[in-house]
Amino acid sequence: MARINKARYAVLGLLTLEPMSGYDMQKAMHKTINHFWSESDGQLYPMLAKLTQEKLVTVTEESQGARTRKIYTITKAGKKALQKWLAIPADPPSPRFELSLKLFFGHLAPKGSNIKHIKLHQHRMQASADLCKQVIKHLKSEHASDPKFTYWYLTVRSGYLNAKVQLKWCDEALELLK
Amino acid sequence: MARINKARYAVLGLLTLEPMSGYDMQKAMHKTINHFWSESDGQLYPMLAKLTQEKLVTVTEESQGARTRKIYTITKAGKKALQKWLAIPADPPSPRFELSLKLFFGHLAPKGSNIKHIKLHQHRMQASADLCKQVIKHLKSEHASDPKFTYWYLTVRSGYLNAKVQLKWCDEALELLK
DNA sequence: CATAGCATGTAAACAGTTACATGATTAT
DNA sequence: ATAATCATGTAACTGTTTACATGCTATG
Incomplete structure (x- = not known):
């Protein structure tokens, strides 16, 4: 192919x-x-x-x-x-989450580095969620009548939900590792 | 760098x-x-x-x-x-979600193709969630006392939460587009 | 007059996929 | 016999990043 x-x-x-x-x-x-x-x-x-x-x-x-x-x-x-x-179906994504790769071998890592990585991720995901929220607000106020609105909204919504669930995961992870 | x-x-x-x-x-x-x-x-x-x-x-x-x-x-x-x-912090990921890219230009797509893409995604995410669930079950029963358990669990847990939130997004998306 | 931003590109190196190539062993 | 799976690898191509190279224009 x-x-x-x-x-x-x-x-x-x-x-x-x-x-x-x-x-x-x-x-x-x-x-x-x-x-x-x-x-x-x-x-x-x-x-x-x-x-x-x-x-x-x-x-x-x-x-x-x-x-x-x-x-x-x-x-x-x-x-x-x-x-x-x-019109062509999307390829199945081949994931590359470096954080997960590091964490999978986390028992070999120097003390504290796993938690540091997770906190960095948390910070990034918070920023991403905030940005998505802002973009959604902007879309709703400026482009609500645009025929592209629904499509644009869906992509940002996906980003927002992803960031949010990652934040939830960070909380769980930090709780488990402390 | x-x-x-x-x-x-x-x-x-x-x-x-x-x-x-x-x-x-x-x-x-x-x-x-x-x-x-x-x-x-x-x-x-x-x-x-x-x-x-x-x-x-x-x-x-x-x-x-x-x-x-x-x-x-x-x-x-x-x-x-x-x-x-x-010990090195992970690079900020540069995302490549083909589905979102397609959807962002969804207003130009042939009728029905957006929905088809989402349904395919839904199918894949359901499979992914099911697999993660199984793996977690297996981990808990076979490796619960392993010092690697927590780390392994966290990676699968992340995959599970991601799949789940994507399924939620699929529902929303299909509702919006129908 | 220095700095930040506008503007276009190239070159070298590295990453990654796909298809190809070869052959042994085991189960049906 | 034949198909599936074990087993190792190469070659060609394409994708991707990073660093480099150049010079203009507006602002303080």
């Missing part, structure tokens, strides 16, 4: 929101899909170039003085490719 | 349980750390060879007739390397 490159669809998807530059896309990623998807800079620009070559996006250069921005726009073919991918 | 190869520590960690062959390790992975960690075959054998070269593990060949098995044993240096890694 051929492997499917998902970075390309993340990029194509973002370009359906509006035409933008590579730099814009970095920021857009952080504002939108960051809870459940991430691409590194090193992937982004080469992917945009590749998609241009494949005619799934087009470029227009916009210059402001000496500086030029390359604005990418998705083509009809690009949108079709995205829609085709959207 | 240098990147840390985690596959090597998964391998070293499994070898602390008991000496085993590459083939054994594949099975051991499925029985133990599969809920939160996975390595492909293509990683495993080269990694064992590499670790041998670095003297973090040793090999002894065991022959049964014409067939030979290579049994790997962790060395003192290997155990030290593992313990050192166990």
Whole structure:
């Protein structure tokens, strides 16, 4: 079975929101899909170039003085490719939870390090839950009538529930280990 | 900052349980750390060879007739390397939830495909929750007095809670989309 | 005039998957 | 006999991160 490159669809998807530059896309990623998807800079620009070559996006250069921005726009073919991918069932995820891996061998770890790891995780999950809560609030007040609202909401809701249940797990874990 | 190869520590960690062959390790992975960690075959054998070269593990060949098995044993240096890694805080995970990515652009998807994806996810999460439940039961009856018990339990407990909250999310999502 | 942010990209190295290749042993 | 499982590995490809490289523009 051929492997499917998902970075390309993340990029194509973002370009359906509006035409933008590579730099814009970095920021857009952080504002939108960051809870459940991430691409590194090193992937982004080469992917945009590749998609241009494949005619799934087009470029227009916009210059402001000496500086030029390359604005990418998705083509009809690009949108079709995205829609085709959207219909394909997701691969079963192959999980990589470093914390669990460390904890599984926790009896070999130096004293206190397990608890330290869990407290760090707790801190991150609290931040994630707070952020999701904020995003949901923002979505409800600004985008409630948008046809995309339900879909956007569901992704953030998933992030929120995950963070919350991880916080619950942290409490249990700290109780058990102390 | 240098990147840390985690596959090597998964391998070293499994070898602390008991000496085993590459083939054994594949099975051991499925029985133990599969809920939160996975390595492909293509990683495993080269990694064992590499670790041998670095003297973090040793090999002894065991022959049964014409067939030979290579049994790997962790060395003192290997155990030290593992313990050192166990003390290092985990990297913040960079999430890759394909389902969320698809759903985020769900308004562009063909009719019914979003719901199909969620139902598949629901099915997988139910299977995962059931498996975790079974593993917990097994742990409690067979390993309750093992000093590793608490750590093993916590990893499975995390998997169970995650699966459960995802099932809750599936219910909400299906309700919203129907 | 220094600093932060805007803007685009490349190169090297490493990680990871898939498919291929080979052959022995055990159970049906 | 034949199928499943034991057993070890390689090669090719693709994905991904990190660090590097360059230079402009706005703000204090």
